[in-house]
Amino acid sequence: MKFCSACGGPVELKIPEGDDKPRYVCQSCSTIHYSNPRMVAGVIPLWQGKILICKRAIEPALGTWTLPAGYLENGESVRACAIRETREEAGAELTEIIPYAMINLPFIDQVYFMYRAMLQDTNFQPGFESSELKLVSPEDIPWQQLSFASIREVLKHYCDDLKTNQFPFREFSIKPEHRY
């Protein structure tokens, strides 16, 4: 950050009084510009034991497979974001939407919140961000071609939980060395 978004004045990186971390502080209007992690909401969409996955038509990770997920918009609930992302990326509607995992990625300042949900029907089609969609059985998940560690780890947990058919809410962190 170079300039203040409030007044256009120059900013400097410094620790404000009473704080313990450096922040961008405007030298003209003194506004403190905080930067905080971003949340991504997503879904494991299920249909008759299969998982709907999406091939990415955009960077990053173009051409790899992912689950519907994306950044929360201001004023939007986490659940509404997951529903919207599924509509945008897969043209699909969800039902039985159940919280499933919270994944911390502190090294990239992101938090993922993932749901499990049922597809309402098989009316789905790739949106702008997807080039292809497919329903895969858990044993056919393309593990080597998944887009992100968060997606890989949540799918691993899901496949583990399938063995007992119990799906407790999970909270975990991904370490930098496991990011790919």
Ligand SMILES: [Zn+2]
């Ligand atoms: Zn300013």
